Amino acid sequence: MDYKLAVIPGDGIGPEIVDQAIKVLYRIGQKYGHRFEYNMLLAGGCAIDATGKPLPEETVEVCRKSDAVILGAVGGYKWDTLPGHLRPEMALLGLRGQLGLFANLRPAVIYDELKEACPLKPEIIGDSIDIMVVRELTGGIYFGERGHREGKLGQEAFDTECYSVYEVERIARTAFEIARKRRAKVTSVDKANVLESSRLWREVVIKVSKDYPDVVLEHMYVDNAAMQLVRRPGQFDVIVTGNMFGDILSDEASMITGSIGMLPSASLGENSFGLYEPIHGSAPDIAGQDKANPIATILSIAMMLKYSFNLDAEARNIEDAVNKVLKEGYRTGDIMSEGKTLVGTNLMGDLIAERI
Ligand code: IPM
Ligand code: MN
Numbered sequence: 001m002d003y004k005l006a007v008i009p010g011d012g013i014g015p016e017i018v019d020q021a022i023k024v025l026y027r028i029g030q031k032y033g034h035r036f037e038y039n040m041l042l043a044g045g046c047a048i049d050a051t052g053k054p055l056p057e058e059t060v061e062v063c064r065k066s067d068a069v070i071l072g073a074v075g076g077y078k079w080d081t082l083p084g085h086l087r088p089e090m091a092l093l094g095l096r097g098q099l100g101l102f103a104n105l106r107p108a109v110i111y112d113e114l115k116e117a118c119p120l121k122p123e124i125i126g127d128s129i130d131i132m133v134v135r136e137l138t139g140g141i142y143f144g145e146r147g148h149r150e151g152k153l154g155q156e157a158f159d160t161e162c163y164s165v166y167e168v169e170r171i172a173r174t175a176f177e178i179a180r181k182r183r184a185k186v187t188s189v190d191k192a193n194v195l196e197s198s199r200l201w202r203e204v205v206i207k208v209s210k211d212y213p214d215v216v217l218e219h220m221y222v223d224n225a226a227m228q229l230v231r232r233p234g235q236f237d238v239i240v241t242g243n244m245f246g247d248i249l250s251d252e253a254s255m256i257t258g259s260i261g262m263l264p265s266a267s268l269g270e271n272s273f274g275l276y277e278p279i280h281g282s283a284p285d286i287a288g289q290d291k292a293n294p295i296a297t298i299l300s301i302a303m304m305l306k307y308s309f310n311l312d313a314e315a316r317n318i319e320d321a322v323n324k325v326l327k328e329g330y331r332t333g334d335i336m337s338e339g340k341t342l343v344g345t346n347l348m349g350d351l352i353a354e355r356i
Contacts, residue, residue, distance in 0.1 A: 002035045005307060006066040008059065011045040011088060011246040012282025014072025020294035020303045020349025021070060024321075027356040028305070039066065043095065044074025044088035044282075054091040061099050064071035068308040069095070069275040072297065073282035097139050101267035101275055102167070104246065104304070105172045107148040108253035108263060113326040116337055117258030128233040131253050132182065133239045134175040135246025135259045137267055138333035140197075141245045158168050163197045163242065168204035174268070176212040182237055185216045186311075189225045189249065191239035201242065229253055254279055261293030261334040264300035265306050274308045276300040291346035293319070294320055298352055321355035 005021070009015035022038065029036050041059040048054050054074075063069050075088040084090075095101070110118055110129040118125055144160030172188070179186045188205045190198035202219055208346065210216040220246045221229065229252050241249060254263045260280045267275040278296030286292055299322060306315035325348070331340040331350055343351065 001309070002037065003068070004037050004042045004066045005039065006041055006059075006063040006069040007038050008041050008043045008069065008281060010043060010091075011076045012073055012076040012287040013155065013220040014044075014074065016288070016290070016345050017278065017292050017294040017297040018070060018072040020345060020352070022308055023088055023349045023353045024298050024356065025301055025316060027353045028053070028317065031317075031356060032311070032312075032314055034314075041091075043071075043091040045076050045079040045339070047091065048082070048086065048088065051087055054086060059091075060095065063095065063099055063275075066273075068273060068304050069099075070297075070301065071095075071268040071275055071277035072306065073278065074278065075282045076284040076287075080168040082166070093142060095275060096267060097143060099273070099275065100138065100269040102136060102138045103268045104137040104176070104250075105129050105266040105268065105307075106135060106246075106250040106253070106263065106279055107131070107265075108133065108250070108257050109190040110257045111259070111262065111326060114257075114259050114262070114335055117335055118256060119258055120230065120233070120256055124230070124232070126232075129233045129234065129257060130182075131236045131239060132178055133246060133250040133253055134171065134178060135250055136163075136167065136171040136240075137246075138243075139163055140243035141333055142247075149316045160194065161197050161242075161244070163201055165200065165204050168185040168201050169208055170270075172205045172208040172240060173211075174216050175238050176208065179215045180212065184214060185218070185237035187225070187239050188217065188219050189222050189223050189239055190219065191244055191245075193221060196283050197242075205240070225249060226233040229256060250279065259293075259335050260296075262295050262299070264296050264303050266300070269305060272308045272310075274304065276304040276308075289345055291333050293334050294345050294349050295332075295352075298322060298349070300341060308339040317356055318352075321352045324349045324355045330355070 009018040042341040108131045141161040146159045192198040302315040305311040
């Protein structure tokens, strides 16, 4: 098959990790007879420098006409002092909003080979950690009404958390469908003891759950969820939650696996179209030094093959190649430990590609 891909390398380590992912994809194409066409696009800080805007219209247009989007990372010190609407991060929010990517899938998996990198005690880790955080991505407080105004105590700023029945229903369905293919448990995380929007969230999730009697549903307040993740992470299968809680909990979940440089993500809309990116940021401190771990981006490509193109065997081939390289003892700096072989970004990409 032929696939049209929009590629947004972005800033910092973005370009070098995306290069490795393309290397791997090239091998997949050779082996399985697929052709991938790449359209390189600007977004984030590099787009601000080139066009004055974090998300040029052309980028969104080309993404719309593509089968999927691959993104590296955006942002860096250079653009940190710009006003809110001009910051590189706006490119991410804009892409998600304009492309209708409402479901953000963030798997947090602990690799046997990297168990020593997990900051939790072995008795807390248990047999394994394999959590899928399903984060609502185009609603809630990140997209709600905001502004400045004169309040009782003088000048103030506000952001609004708001969820519609429609938005909760569709993300809940996504979570239940995914849970069905895993261990059939959904933990819906909210703050229903305080927030009206959370009470609606819970009500709607319960309603949707009636269509999935084979999936166990539980509810958890977000503060408790943050605690349970480090107390007994093995209890979680699928976590479904709103935009802000999902932002925070997915970082926490990734950290307990000890390897933020390993974790991919998928952002999906109503159909098979999706945007795939590592969950880590642009790491400007190590950019251009051949130090970044490309595995999260390479595994994001595997998610793309699986979720957007239904190419399960190809996706598994990439995951197996990553596991093989880890078993053979190769490590980038972020996951390095004694007795292992330290490699750079480029070589890590080559090693994985060679094992496809
Ligand atoms: C993420 C990031 C973004 C978010 C920022 C950069 C807008 O933290 O993808 O988690 O909060 O969604
Ligand atoms: Mn985040």
